Amino acid sequence: MVKYCFGIDVGGTTVKCGFFNVEGEVLEKWEIPTRTENNGENILPDIAKSINEKIKERKLEKEEIAGVGIGVPGPVNDNGEVPYAVNLHWGYKNLVKEMEDMTGLKTRAGNDANVAALGEMWCGGGVGYHSLIMVTLGTGVGGGIIVNEKIVTGSHGAGGEIGHAHVEDDMDVACNCGNCGCLEQMASATGIAYLARKMMEETDEPSVIRRENVSAKTVFDGVKAGDALAMKVADKFGFYLGKALANFACVTDPEVFVIGGGVSKAGEVVLDYIKPYYQKYAFPSCKDAAFALAKLGNDAGIYGAAKLVLE
Amino acid sequence: MVKYCFGIDVGGTTVKCGFFNVEGEVLEKWEIPTRTENNGENILPDIAKSINEKIKERKLEKEEIAGVGIGVPGPVNDNGEVPYAVNLHWGYKNLVKEMEDMTGLKTRAGNDANVAALGEMWCGGGVGYHSLIMVTLGTGVGGGIIVNEKIVTGSHGAGGEIGHAHVEDDMDVACNCGNCGCLEQMASATGIAYLARKMMEETDEPSVIRRENVSAKTVFDGVKAGDALAMKVADKFGFYLGKALANFACVTDPEVFVIGGGVSKAGEVVLDYIKPYYQKYAFPSCKDAAFALAKLGNDAGIYGAAKLVLE
Numbered sequence: 311m312v313k314y315c316f317g318i319d320v321g322g323t324t325v326k327c328g329f330f331n332v333e334g335e336v337l338e339k340w341e342i343p344t345r346t347e348n349n350g351e352n353i354l355p356d357i358a359k360s361i362n363e364k365i366k367e368r369k370l371e372k373e374e375i376a377g378v379g380i381g382v383p384g385p386v387n388d389n390g391e392v393p394y395a396v397n398l399h400w401g402y403k404n405l406v407k408e409m410e411d412m413t414g415l416k417t418r419a420g421n422d423a424n425v426a427a428l429g430e431m432w433c434g435g436g437v438g439y440h441s442l443i444m445v446t447l448g449t450g451v452g453g454g455i456i457v458n459e460k461i462v463t464g465s466h467g468a469g470g471e472i473g474h475a476h477v478e479d480d481m482d483v484a485c486n487c488g489n490c491g492c493l494e495q496m497a498s499a500t501g502i503a504y505l506a507r508k509m510m511e512e513t514d515e516p517s518v519i520r521r522e523n524v525s526a527k528t529v530f531d532g533v534k535a536g537d538a539l540a541m542k543v544a545d546k547f548g549f550y551l552g553k554a555l556a557n558f559a560c561v562t563d564p565e566v567f568v569i570g571g572g573v574s575k576a577g578e579v580v581l582d583y584i585k586p587y588y589q590k591y592a593f594p595s596c597k598d599a600a601f602a603l604a605k606l607g608n609d610a611g612i613y614g615a616a617k618l619v620l621e
Numbered sequence: 622m623v624k625y626c627f628g629i630d631v632g633g634t635t636v637k638c639g640f641f642n643v644e645g646e647v648l649e650k651w652e653i654p655t656r657t658e659n660n661g662e663n664i665l666p667d668i669a670k671s672i673n674e675k676i677k678e679r680k681l682e683k684e685e686i687a688g689v690g691i692g693v694p695g696p697v698n699d700n701g702e703v704p705y706a707v708n709l710h711w712g713y714k715n716l717v718k719e720m721e722d723m724t725g726l727k728t729r730a731g732n733d734a735n736v737a738a739l740g741e742m743w744c745g746g747g748v749g750y751h752s753l754i755m756v757t758l759g760t761g762v763g764g765g766i767i768v769n770e771k772i773v774t775g776s777h778g779a780g781g782e783i784g785h786a787h788v789e790d791d792m793d794v795a796c797n798c799g800n801c802g803c804l805e806q807m808a809s810a811t812g813i814a815y816l817a818r819k820m821m822e823e824t825d826e827p828s829v830i831r832r833e834n835v836s837a838k839t840v841f842d843g844v845k846a847g848d849a850l851a852m853k854v855a856d857k858f859g860f861y862l863g864k865a866l867a868n869f870a871c872v873t874d875p876e877v878f879v880i881g882g883g884v885s886k887a888g889e890v891v892l893d894y895i896k897p898y899y900q901k902y903a904f905p906s907c908k909d910a911a912f913a914l915a916k917l918g919n920d921a922g923i924y925g926a927a928k929l930v931l932e
Contacts, residue, residue, distance in 0.1 A: 385906070441776050443872075455872055457773055464874025465752050466906040474904040475868040487905055553787055557865075560782040561754075561766055561872040563775025593785040594798055595696070595777040 315376040316361055316415075317429075317616030319422060320344060322383065322397035325357055328612035329364060332376060332620060334433045338364075339612070350399040358412035377416030378409060379618035381425035381611045385467025390419045393467070418618040422611055424461045424470055427454025427568070429614030435568040435602040443555070443564045444604070445472065447526075447573035447580075450486070451494040451501075457562055460621075472558060473498070477550050496550040499573050502526040506543045515539050530576035533583075544583045552587025559588075559596040570604025578603065626687040627672055627726075628740075628927030630733060631655060633694065633708035636668060639923035640675060643687060643931060645744045647923070649675075661710040669723035688727030689720060690929035692736035692922045696778020701730045704778070729929040733922055735772045735781055738765025738879070740925030746879040746913040754866070754875045755915070756783065758837075758884035758891075761797070762805040762812075768873055771932075783869060784809070788861050807861040810837040810884050817854045826850050841887035844894075855894045863898025870899075870907040881915025889914065 314337075317328040322344060329338040342360050345352040361378060364370075382405065384395030390406025409417040420428070427444035430436045436444070440459050446452035451473030455462040462469040473494035474487050481491035495501050506524045510517070517539035519532045529547075532540025555567055567588075574580055581601045589597050606613055623643060630637040633655060640649040653671050656663040672689060675681075693716065695706030701717025720728040731739070738755035741747045747755070751770050757763035762784030766773040773780040784805035785798050792802035806812050817835045821828070828850035830843045840858075843851025866878055878899075885891055892912045900908050917924055 453871075457768060462768055462873050464907075465876040465910075466874055468871065468874040468904050468906045471871040471874070471904045471907075473871075475871050476864055476902040489902065489904075554868075557786040557868055558872050560764075560779065560784075560786050561869050562773050563777055563779040563782070565776040591787040591800065593779055593782045593800075595779045596775075596782075599776075 311374065312376045313374045314370065315616050315619050316378045317612035317614070318357055318378060318380045319611030319615055320353065320380060320382045320398065322346070325353070326608070326612050327360060328609070328616060330616040334613070336609070336612070344398065346399045349401065353398060354405065354408050355412065358409060361413055372414060375415055377418065377619040378413060379615035380405065380409065380417065380419045381422040381615045382419060383422050386419045386421050386463070387467060388463060390417065392419070416619060420461055420463070420618055421467060423452035424454040424463065425614035425618060426570070426610035427456050427470070427614065428461055428617050429606055429610040429612070430568045430570065430604050431456055431459070432617040433613050434605040434610060435570070436566055439565045441562065441564045442566045442568055443558055443562065444568045444570065445555070446571035447498055447569065448571040449498060449500055451498045452571070455562055462562070472554070475554050475557070477554050493550060493554050497547055499526040502529055502543065502547050502573065505546050509539060509543055513539070519543070526573045527576070530579060533579055548583030549587050552584045553591045555584065555588050556591035559599060560593045563596055564599060566600040566602055568602050568604050570610065574603050622685065623687045624685045625681065626927050626930050627689045628923035628925070629668055629689060629691045630922030630926055631664065631691060631693045631709065633657070636664070637919070637923050638671060639920070639927060641927040645924070647920070650923070655709065657710045660712065664709055665716065665719050666723065669720060672724055683725060686726055688729065688930040689724060690926035691716065691720065691728065691730045692733040692926045693730060694733050697730045697732050697774070698778060699774060701728065703730070727930060731772055731774070731929055732778060734763035735765040735774065736925035736929060737881070737921035738767050738781070738925065739772055739928050740917055740921040740923070741879045741881065741915050742767055742770070743928040744924050745916040745921060746881070747877055750876045752873065752875045753877045753879055754869055754873065755879045755881065756866070757882035758809055758880065759882035760809060760811055762809045763882070766873055773873070783865070786865050786868070788865050804861060804865050808858055813837040813840055813854065813858050813884065816857050820850060820854055824850070830854070837884045838887070841890060844890055859894030860898050863895045864902045866895065866899050867902035870910060871904045874907055875910060877911040877913055879913050879915050881921065885914050
């Protein structure tokens with residue numbers, strides 16, 4: 311009888327590993343280093359070795375294990391192949407086949423941001439929903455689209471690349487993607503700091519956020535302290551993100567938006583700035599979509615990876 | 622052996638009916654009036670009667686028929702229920718159950734715009750693709766999203782309501798939906814006429830489009846005749862639509878955009894104005910998405926409805 315599975319989240323410096331039961335409880339978590347040297351040729355063998363050791367250590371039968379789910383920082387096609395993954399120094403890799411050969415276990419793979427969305431649906435901020443859009447507000451803006459409990463991978467692996475929606479025509483600084491005016495430039499942690507610096511230049515208004523290193527945290531701390539300029543910055547952030555989410559809603563019409571990443575650590579106040587603009591711009595029947603904070607933090611990836619292989 | 626199916630497209634004045642083989646050939650097409658009086662209570666019985674007569678006339682066995690697919694102008698949930706359909710004067714209707722009871726045939730239902738997208742994928746401009754976004758440029762802007770050959774219905778039946786993406790902050794006229802600055806106000810046939818009137822007011826430039834009743838057709842005829850002002854109007858239309866499609870691409874990352882509706886009758890020139898802006902604003906890996914004109918015209922609905930029941 312199938313009782314367990316592995317959820318693996320491959321990052322640029324560390325591989326997070328989770329051993330789960332099929333109900334979604336993580337029974338053990340551990341990490342191994344990501345060895346990117348020699349085009350990352352050791353990464354998958356290291357993971358396979360770690361899994362095989364865990365199976366031996368816990369005296370598991372292979373029949374008890376549903377398999378291995380893996381999230382990677384790059385596009386993954388429906389055959390489980392990775393065309394490239396810059397942060398892992400990978401060119402093309404037939405990930406699923408290699409892992410199945412090395413472990414003898416069914417393997418499923420997905421893009422890490424998409425997989426995190428699945429994790430939040432399974433055991434986090436999106437529990438009970440079947441259709442969601444996950445937004446990760448970190449250094450960049452990541453996203454994952456779930457429709458009827460399935461990840462929308464996209465035909466170029468770009469499903470959920472919502473950080474690169476165009477939201478500002480008057481922006482002449484280029485985004486990492488090469489375009490100008492991307493959501494990521496306005497609503498990520500970096501983007502919020504950019505908005506803050508811009509607003510501080512435009513006014514002499516005194517504010518607690520006037521520091522050398524203004525950050526998204528400085529801004530939301532300022533908001534909580536009742537600082538007027540911080541609130542204006544947060545409002546601008548909410549304008550960009552709320553409007554963008556309204557436009558995404560008329561594509562897949564999700565039940566819930568789950569907001570995660572470093573910026574979301576400021577708490578419900580972040581949602582308070584997004585929702586009014588979302589509701590202003592959303593198509594009427596989408597206006598009552600729910601908003602929730604992500605709950606799994608850095609573990610969303612291992613949860614989602616585990617869920618991948620249970621499908 | 623299953624050989625045939627029915628595809629039904631319910632409009633506000635006429636019900637289009639098609640009798641198909643399972644390969645996607647329409648063997649017969651006919652129409653019946655849509656009787657909307659008394660809350661549209663006759664609409665489904667009229668359709669069932671017409672289907673039952675056709676079965677008798679063609680001496681078909683029920684085992685030969687896959688079933689009946691129906692597209693309706695309103696939201697349809699995954700259980701085949703219609704909460705309301707304004708143009709049919711319907712309140713709540715358990716459409717699939719009623720039709721199955723009256724015909725003894727498996728029935729599937731969907732929103733007409735979504736179903737048309739499925740039709741174009743099956744037998745029209747989207748043949749050979751599995752993931753597409755259909756855009757219908759008529760009086761309004763309709764849409765349908767297909768991911769891995771399945772319609773994205775959305776949690777409020779608003780999947781593909783792309784005509785109501787917000788694209789213009791400086792718009793104080795309200796859209797039919799109640800919001801201001803929707804794509805539909807800028808890129809539908811009505812929207813193109815609005816852009817033309819606005820540009821004509823802003824300049825004295827002579828132009829062949831300076832008529833009392835400027836329309837999308839006048840504009841694209843002007844473009845084909847080399848009229849400078851017509852080209853500026855078309856360029857503005859392309860800016861709004863191309864940018865919006867780029868933002869939709871970072872949600873579902875389709876293989877192809879299929880452009881249909883009355884405006885698309887102007888031909889490839891319409892795509893020539895959309896594509897440059899799409900490519901400018903799209904996430905890099907989405908820039909090579911294909912663009913195609915719809916091919917089925919008003920028959921897209923019956924084709925898509927037929928395909929619904931073959932799934």
